Amino acid sequence: MFKSIEWCGDSVRFIDQTKLPLEETYIQSHDYRVIAEAIRKLKIRGAPLIGIASAYGVAVAAIHSGEKNYQSFSHEIQNVIKEFASTRPTAVNLFWALKRMENILSVPADIDAVIKSLTGEAVRIHREDEEMCRKIGENGQKLIPQSAVILTHCNTGALATGGEGTAQSVITTAYRLGKSIKVYADETRPLLQGARLTTWELMKLGIDVTLITDSMAAFLMQQKKIDLVITGSDRIAINGDAANKIGTYSLAVNAKHHGVPFYIAAPTSTIDPSIASGKNIPIEERHADEVVQGFGKRTAPDGVKVYSPAFDITPSTLITAIITDLKVYHPPFDFSRAPSSSFKV
Amino acid sequence: MFKSIEWCGDSVRFIDQTKLPLEETYIQSHDYRVIAEAIRKLKIRGAPLIGIASAYGVAVAAIHSGEKNYQSFSHEIQNVIKEFASTRPTAVNLFWALKRMENILSVPADIDAVIKSLTGEAVRIHREDEEMCRKIGENGQKLIPQSAVILTHCNTGALATGGEGTAQSVITTAYRLGKSIKVYADETRPLLQGARLTTWELMKLGIDVTLITDSMAAFLMQQKKIDLVITGSDRIAINGDAANKIGTYSLAVNAKHHGVPFYIAAPTSTIDPSIASGKNIPIEERHADEVVQGFGKRTAPDGVKVYSPAFDITPSTLITAIITDLKVYHPPFDFSRAPSSSFKV
Numbered sequence: 150m151f152k153s154i155e156w157c158g159d160s161v162r163f164i165d166q167t168k169l170p171l172e173e174t175y176i177q178s179h180d181y182r183v184i185a186e187a188i189r190k191l192k193i194r195g196a197p198l199i200g201i202a203s204a205y206g207v208a209v210a211a212i213h214s215g216e217k218n219y220q221s222f223s224h225e226i227q228n229v230i231k232e233f234a235s236t237r238p239t240a241v242n243l244f245w246a247l248k249r250m251e252n253i254l255s256v257p258a259d260i261d262a263v264i265k266s267l268t269g270e271a272v273r274i275h276r277e278d279e280e281m282c283r284k285i286g287e288n289g290q291k292l293i294p295q296s297a298v299i300l301t302h303c304n305t306g307a308l309a310t311g312g313e314g315t316a317q318s319v320i321t322t323a324y325r326l327g328k329s330i331k332v333y334a335d336e337t338r339p340l341l342q343g344a345r346l347t348t349w350e351l352m353k354l355g356i357d358v359t360l361i362t363d364s365m366a367a368f369l370m371q372q373k374k375i376d377l378v379i380t381g382s383d384r385i386a387i388n389g390d391a392a393n394k395i396g397t398y399s400l401a402v403n404a405k406h407h408g409v410p411f412y413i414a415a416p417t418s419t420i421d422p423s424i425a426s427g428k429n430i431p432i433e434e435r436h437a438d439e440v441v442q443g444f445g446k447r448t449a450p451d452g453v454k455v456y457s458p459a460f461d462i463t464p465s466t467l468i469t470a471i472i473t474d475l476k477v478y479h480p481p482f483d484f485s486r487a488p489s490s491s492f493k494v
Numbered sequence: 495m496f497k498s499i500e501w502c503g504d505s506v507r508f509i510d511q512t513k514l515p516l517e518e519t520y521i522q523s524h525d526y527r528v529i530a531e532a533i534r535k536l537k538i539r540g541a542p543l544i545g546i547a548s549a550y551g552v553a554v555a556a557i558h559s560g561e562k563n564y565q566s567f568s569h570e571i572q573n574v575i576k577e578f579a580s581t582r583p584t585a586v587n588l589f590w591a592l593k594r595m596e597n598i599l600s601v602p603a604d605i606d607a608v609i610k611s612l613t614g615e616a617v618r619i620h621r622e623d624e625e626m627c628r629k630i631g632e633n634g635q636k637l638i639p640q641s642a643v644i645l646t647h648c649n650t651g652a653l654a655t656g657g658e659g660t661a662q663s664v665i666t667t668a669y670r671l672g673k674s675i676k677v678y679a680d681e682t683r684p685l686l687q688g689a690r691l692t693t694w695e696l697m698k699l700g701i702d703v704t705l706i707t708d709s710m711a712a713f714l715m716q717q718k719k720i721d722l723v724i725t726g727s728d729r730i731a732i733n734g735d736a737a738n739k740i741g742t743y744s745l746a747v748n749a750k751h752h753g754v755p756f757y758i759a760a761p762t763s764t765i766d767p768s769i770a771s772g773k774n775i776p777i778e779e780r781h782a783d784e785v786v787q788g789f790g791k792r793t794a795p796d797g798v799k800v801y802s803p804a805f806d807i808t809p810s811t812l813i814t815a816i817i818t819d820l821k822v823y824h825p826p827f828d829f830s831r832a833p834s835s836s837f838k839v
Contacts, residue, residue, distance in 0.1 A: 170795040333801070336785065338683060338707040344786065344794040352795055359799040362683040362785060364708040364741025368806040371743060396709025398716060399748060406747045440681065440707060441689065444789030449689040450515040450697055454704040456678070461713040
């Protein structure tokens with residue numbers, strides 16, 4: 150297959166997701182600014198992956214800092230952490246990973262030892278995510294019937310994570326266990342992660358996938374062609390409300406209307422114990438250009454007003470179950486006592 | 495403003511809608527095949543407008559036939575009618591207009607007189623549509639509050655009709671009467687009629703319009719930003735089920751879920767008295783290329799499977815009212831005795 154991100158000792162190598170599916174291009178860099186910019190520009194995307202990439206970015210900055218004084222070093226790396234924290238506001242995995250890096254930095258020690266610890270922590274975040282993907286797949290596949298037509302949105306595969314994905318790991322695990330799986334992939338406007346990335350990954354895996362535009366999903370449900378919907382999430386509140394790629398909420402409303410199960414799959418690092426409900430989750434707005442000239446040529450009049458929220462909030466009442474690496478949660482959801490990760494933070 | 499279509503005595507002039515909004519290009523032709531191809535390629539689109547264009551196409555073919563024998567002439571024009579009937583399967587206005595032309599052709603007479611009658615009938619279909627648009631606007635604006643944020647889908651304006659539009663005529667009439675109107679326009683994938691055409695028209699009219707991707711509509715409703723949804727229709731069954739551009743059904747389900755009124759606006763020629771319910775309406779499937787490389791560059795892997803229905807069916811149970819040129823119909827709908835047009839067929 151491919152590796153969405155890879156640690157190369159003192160630099161990071163990642164696939165440029167904006168070039169897919171036409172080109173499989175890799176960028177290798179030991180400049181944390183290149184990594185931060187890649188997250189901003191969605192060359193690196195997917196809630197778990199941006200957590201991993203930002204941790205590697207901090208490690209890279211530490212390795213190449215050159216500072217000999219611990220206070221100056223710590224100050225420099227704190228600023229790097231702040232820069233990564235400003236790249237994307239919605240996915241909590243980013244802040245979770247940065248918090249882990251910050252915790253290490255907050256213990257003054259020999260600079261070389263701190264650099265080693267930071268690097269080790271970043272690699273650990275990556276490996277843990279890989280393992281969480283595996284467990285999400287294992288836990289989630291039990292919800293997939295022996296024969297299922299599955300609708301999914303955006304990209305939740307190896308490209309979005311450090312492992313085999315979140316929602317997509319559920320799909321691939323079920324497939325590998327011999328279940329008969331057919332997938333409909335929403336193209337996911339404006340940036341077409343479904344059309345560009347999900348179809349590309351599923352075709353590589355040999356899984357039967359059909360591309361549709363986002364607005365066709367409801368019509369498929371009306372025709373009883375969909376057995377279940379499964380998506381990822383960028384942040385889950387204590388009450389189970391889940392932020393995810395714009396369009397997820399519309400699918401959830403339609404799933405409810407048609408009696409189709411609607412599942413969220415995400416690592417426990419996606420659960421934000423500081424957020425009571427979805428209305429407290431900040432929603433990133435993206436630039437109008439992604440809507441009006443996303444395909445190489447302008448497709449709306451000059452000066453047109455555009456509203457482009459990158460995410461929406463699906464209330465817990467529309468969610469059949471939340472699949473994590475720890476277990477499958479059923480409503481009513483209450484994550485106030487749930488660990489924010491199955492791994493120590 | 496502009497004229498979507500114009501009769502020029504022995505030829506037809508129309509705006510090439512696939513070039514909008516970047517270029518305002520007109521095509522003038524006395525070759526009916528150019529007009530049929532323009533309908534197929536969506537250079538001419540919108541249920542009422544393809545009815546008008548096909549009638550003009552038949553008139554153009556009659557004028558330039560050269561046949562002196564009535565039987566040969568009639569046979570030739572019958573074939574032209576068949577060709578137009580094969581261009582798009584869903585919109586009933588096409589078949590309704592062609593039926594009117596066929597009715598004239600079926601009365602043997604002097605060829606020159608028949609040509610004159612056919613031409614007169616095509617012009618009449620156009621003028622009647624213009625008048626129907628006006629009446630739809632008048633009838634529909636009564637449903638629009640003094641201050642309203644309106645969500646619409648696809649294009650239902652002057653570009654889609656021979657007049658000021660269907661759903662859009664309701665919006666513009668309310669606006670002209672001094673109501674405070676703000677419009678959210680769905681971009682309408684795959685062919686972006688909302689992004690390319692609706693925003694272009696509304697901006698020309700000075701109406702406040704904001705573009706969104708189709709999947710954002712539900713999120714706006716959740717935020718209580720939408721007062722009502724209004725769309726056109728390509729065919730309405732006796733029970734009120736309505737076919738319209740793909741994505742309409744998803745909006746209707748979401749409108750129901752959020753308690754937002756959902757209106758259909760269409761001329762009575764859109765009502766098909768031969769169709770009992772929506773499940774009997776044929777749904778056109780479009781080519782995969784419109785989804786995977788609609789805008790200049792390919793956005794999905796080579797060989798990806800695509801499902802692309804051009805329309806969907808909104809069941810009458812989700813429709814708050816159907817606005818026509820004759821009157822506003824409220825549920826339960828029963829068009830078994832309704833005239834298929836306010837004008838004699």
